[in-house]
Amino acid sequence: xxxxxxxxxxxxxxxxxxxxxxxxxxxxxxxxxxxxxxxxxxxxxxxxxxxxxxxxxxxxxxxxxxxxxxxxxxxxxxxxxxxxxxxxxxxxxxxxxxxxxxxxxxxxxxxxxxxxxxxxxxxxxxxxxxxxxxxxxxxxxxxxxxxxxxxxxxxxxxxxxxxxxxxxxxxxxxxxxxxxxxxxxxxxxxxxxxxxxxxxxxxxxxxxxxxxxxxxxxxxxx
Amino acid sequence: xxxxxxxxxxxxxxxxxxxxxxxxxxxxxxxxxxxxxxxxxxxxxxxxxxxxxxxxxxxxxxxxxxxxxxxxxxxxxxxxxxxxxxxxxxxxxxxxxxx
Numbered sequence: 001x002x003x004x005x006x007x008x009x010x011x012x013x014x015x016x017x018x019x020x021x022x023x024x025x026x027x028x029x030x031x032x033x034x035x036x037x038x039x040x041x042x043x044x045x046x047x048x049x050x051x052x053x054x055x056x057x058x059x060x061x062x063x064x065x066x067x068x069x070x071x072x073x074x075x076x077x078x079x080x081x082x083x084x085x086x087x088x089x090x091x092x093x094x095x096x097x098x099x100x101x102x103x104x105x106x107x108x109x110x111x112x113x114x115x116x117x118x119x120x121x122x123x124x125x126x127x128x129x130x131x132x133x134x135x136x137x138x139x140x141x142x143x144x145x146x147x148x149x150x151x152x153x154x155x156x157x158x159x160x161x162x163x164x165x166x167x168x169x170x171x172x173x174x175x176x177x178x179x180x181x182x183x184x185x186x187x188x189x190x191x192x193x194x195x196x197x198x199x200x201x202x203x204x205x206x207x208x209x210x211x212x213x214x215x216x217x218x219x220x221x222x
Numbered sequence: 223x224x225x226x227x228x229x230x231x232x233x234x235x236x237x238x239x240x241x242x243x244x245x246x247x248x249x250x251x252x253x254x255x256x257x258x259x260x261x262x263x264x265x266x267x268x269x270x271x272x273x274x275x276x277x278x279x280x281x282x283x284x285x286x287x288x289x290x291x292x293x294x295x296x297x298x299x300x301x302x303x304x305x306x307x308x309x310x311x312x313x314x315x316x317x318x319x320x321x
Binding site for chain 1: 225227228229230233234236237240241244247248251252253254255259263264266267270271274275277278279280284285287288291292294295296298299302303306307310311
């Protein structure tokens with residue numbers, strides 16, 4: 001790859017690791033690396049989704065009956081909350097690119113807050129499943145028809161939403177670290193790639209929910 | 223390619239489109255479309271995902287190399303789904319000894 005012969009500014013020089021020619025190359029390498037990681041995540045969630053598709057095909061009535069016990073209102077609110085958090089994350093990236101330190105910290109904290117709201121609503125939903133004995137295990141008890149394989153539906157429900165929630169907890173941990181670093185002035189208009197790469201992760205978690213929501217909540221509503 | 227800056231206006235438009243699509247997918251779920259139920263829900267979900275990937279995740283403005291990696295990953299996911307279903311969906315087609 002031909003090297004561009006341009007003298008780096010002092011700020012660029014200190015922000016570029018020595019294996020890279022310039023900021024642009026370093027940025028692109030980081031972006032590519034983040035996407036390779038996200039592709040492994042797609043395969044991870046893809047495995048659970050194909051398991052869901054196969055068992056739903058095998059026991060359609062049990063899955064529809066199980067889905068009816070999920071709270072559509074809370075599920076819809078959570079979808080809006082999570083997509084909203086993607087918007088505030090995107091705005092955080094914009095603020096970072098503009099070099100607006102306080103706005104960046106503010107948007108990161110709003111995104112963190114929306115993540116907390118999502119997980120709180122999820123906790124309420126989980127608690128009600130424990131109360132109505134819909135958690136797979138020895139105490140599982142399903143009222144109504146087609147209950148034979150409803151336990152399978154709830155196993156998949158808890159694994160898929162649980163892994164999704166774990167990813168959110170990790171993302172929120174990163175959010176706290178980056179909000180702290182942003183407050184300390186680590187990022188600038190010319191050096192903010194970590195914020196954008198964390199944004200990629202957060203949007204990915206949003207996309208997973210975009211698929212989980214119709215698969216789990218909207219099945220057999222008509 | 224250096225960073226491309228997407229304006230807040232574009233982000234807000236995408237957010238509005240995502241909200242409309244969310245309302246649509248919830249609304250149409252209460253109507254029985256027969257075999258098309260799952261297809262409609264998934265088409266809306268894929269549309270939402272593409273919007274997020276292209277604008278929020280800046281893929282519309284990223285390098286060819288990044289796009290190839292993403293395309294490869296999606297192909298791998300489709301392989302996983304297609305090969306698994308080609309097994310499970312065809313098991314009933316023929317009586318097999320021992321099944």
